[in-house]
Amino acid sequence: MTIPIRILTVTLCSLAVSVGCQSRDNLGGNRTKTATGKKEVIGVSLLTLDNPFFKIIGDNITASAAQHGYETNVVSADKDVAKQGNQVKDFIVKGVSAIVLSPCDPKAIVPIIQEANAAGIPVFTVDIPCDQPGVKIVTQIATDNYGGGREAGNAMVEVLGASGGEIAVLHFKQAQSCLLRVRGFREVIDAHNQSGKPKLEVVTELESGGAKDVGYKATEDALQAHPNIRGIFAINDPSALGAVAAVEKANKSGQITIIGFDGMPEGKQAIKEGTIYADPIQFPDKMGIQIVDAILRHSRGESLPPELLIPTKLYRRTDALNDPDLK
Numbered sequence: 198m199t200i201p202i203r204i205l206t207v208t209l210c211s212l213a214v215s216v217g218c219q220s221r222d223n224l225g226g227n228r229t230k231t232a233t234g235k236k237e238v239i240g241v242s243l244l245t246l247d248n249p250f251f252k253i254i255g256d257n258i259t260a261s262a263a264q265h266g267y268e269t270n271v272v273s274a275d276k277d278v279a280k281q282g283n284q285v286k287d288f289i290v291k292g293v294s295a296i297v298l299s300p301c302d303p304k305a306i307v308p309i310i311q312e313a314n315a316a317g318i319p320v321f322t323v324d325i326p327c328d329q330p331g332v333k334i335v336t337q338i339a340t341d342n343y344g345g346g347r348e349a350g351n352a353m354v355e356v357l358g359a360s361g362g363e364i365a366v367l368h369f370k371q372a373q374s375c376l377l378r379v380r381g382f383r384e385v386i387d388a389h390n391q392s393g394k395p396k397l398e399v400v401t402e403l404e405s406g407g408a409k410d411v412g413y414k415a416t417e418d419a420l421q422a423h424p425n426i427r428g429i430f431a432i433n434d435p436s437a438l439g440a441v442a443a444v445e446k447a448n449k450s451g452q453i454t455i456i457g458f459d460g461m462p463e464g465k466q467a468i469k470e471g472t473i474y475a476d477p478i479q480f481p482d483k484m485g486i487q488i489v490d491a492i493l494r495h496s497r498g499e500s501l502p503p504e505l506l507i508p509t510k511l512y513r514r515t516d517a518l519n520d521p522d523l524k
Contacts, residue, residue, distance in 0.1 A: 238268045239492065240288030241297040242281050244325060244372070246273035248407065248435060249461050250481050251299065254323060257485025258297065265493060267294070276371075276406075278302040282309040289316050295492045296320045303327040303373055310334070319495055323488050324481075325374050326504070336501040338488045342374045345477035345509035346381025349456050352475045352511060353382070353397065353428050354389045356454045361395030362427030365419040367405035367412050367436045375407070375432040378458055382430050400426070405436035412439025420447050428454045434464030434476065441472045460512055466524065469517035477509035 239262050243251040255271040262269045270293070274281035278301040288296050289312055296313050300306045300322065310332040313320050319335045326337045353364065364386070369375040383399065390396050400423045403415035412431060416439060419426060429444075431437035437457030444453050450472065457464050460478025467473040484507060491501055517523060 236268050237266070237294040238270055238291065239295050239297060239489075240285070240291070240293040241269055241271040242274050242284040242288075242299075243271065243323075244274055244299040244301055245276050246271075247275075248433070250433070250459055250479065251324070253481040254299075254485045254488075257482045258489055259485075261486045261489040262492075265489065267489075267492075274299075274301050276301050278305040281306060285309045285313060289313055289318060293318060295495075297488055297492075298322050298327070299325045300327050302371060303329055307332055319492070321488055321491060323484055325372050328373070334503070335495050336491050337504045338484050338491060339374065339504065339506055340479045340484070341506040341508050342377035343381040344506075345458060345479070346378035346383075347385050348381075348477040348509055348511045349378065349430055349458060349475075350382040350385025350389075352456050352477075352513075353430060353454065354385060356474060357397055357428050358389055358394055360427075361397055363398050363400045363423055363425050364428040364430065365416070365423065365426050366399055366402040367415050367429065367431040367440060368402050369405055369407040369432050369436070372407070372432075378432050379430075397428070405431060405433075405439070407433050407436055409435045409439040409442075412436030413443045414439075416440040416443035417446075420444075420449070426453060429456070431455065431457050433457065434459040434461040434467075434473075437473055437476075438463060438467060441467060445472075462522065465512065465517055465520060465522075468512060468514055469520070469523050471514060475511055475513045478512045479509055480507055483507055 241255060241258055243255055246252050259269045259271060272284050281301050296318055307329050310320055314333045321335050322337045324339050327334055366379055368379055386397050401419050403419055405412040405415050429440050431440050434457045437455055440455050444450055454474045457473050457476045460476050464476050494501060
């Protein structure tokens with residue numbers, strides 16, 4: 198049967214509209230395959246998977262991405278910027294749909310991110326930002342590290358503010374997140390000192406590497422150089438736990454207030470036992486989920502703010518004593 202030309206034209210146009218709409222819908226839903234039929238992959242290079250905090254981020258990215266039909270390739274950079282650069286290059290060669298980074302060194306990683314930008318692969322950062330000029334980052338998902346640092350400062354003032362004393366800071370200056378934590382902490386201490394109350398003096402800042410063993414050695418060095426230290430602020434739980442061990446070895450348990458940061462199970466357990474006073478706790482599970490949500494929103498053409506911050510919550514011994522997840 199001959200189909201009139203006018204009807205045929207309408208039918209073909211309707212089909213074209215239908216196909217076009219289906220293509221656009223796929224961008225916002227469960228995008229499981231690229232145009233070539235391959236499964237879409239998110240490449241994730243995290244600072245280190247030795248730290249449970251980053252493992253939780255990676256695990257939640259993987260689980261959340263799978264719910265939306267994406268595969269993930271989560272790797273550990275082991276705090277080595279050269280290794281991370283090679284990982285990103287590998288993601289580019291494989292043509293991943295998106296790249297997620299917690300940069301080992303925000304400045305040194307710039308040329309590699311620029312390669313991803315040139316390849317048209319969207320780049321997202323999690324926990325550690327890369328706010329350097331010349332790179333395009335879709336958005337940064339992170340803890341409000343500055344606000345968390347202020348919470349840590351308030352906790353230190355709460356314990357030592359009435360009597361004053363010397364404080365040591367266990368830092369990890371390689372990470373922008375830790376710079377923000379220490380900045381917030383110091384601002385609260387400075388404000389306390391300007392109030393005319395007994396002075397709290399930061400007498401030393403030592404590199405902790407964000408690790409228990411390095412934090413232990415840094416605390417030993419701090420106690421030898423400044424035997425009157427009464428407070429220690431450690432930029433994460435591993436370094437805080439290293440400080441606990443060094444303080445115990447020096448027979449100064451109960452004499453020095455240690456404040457960590459993160460809310461890892463081991464850190465919370467130490468708070469329950471009274472060896473760490475408090476932690477501004479982070480929510481790495483939320484960070485992993487939100488980074489996948491940001492990738493989906495970007496794939497739909499939505500505009501995202503340059504940064505999405507997740508507030509911390511100060512976790513004290515009263516919280517630990519009522520925490521069903523602790524022993």
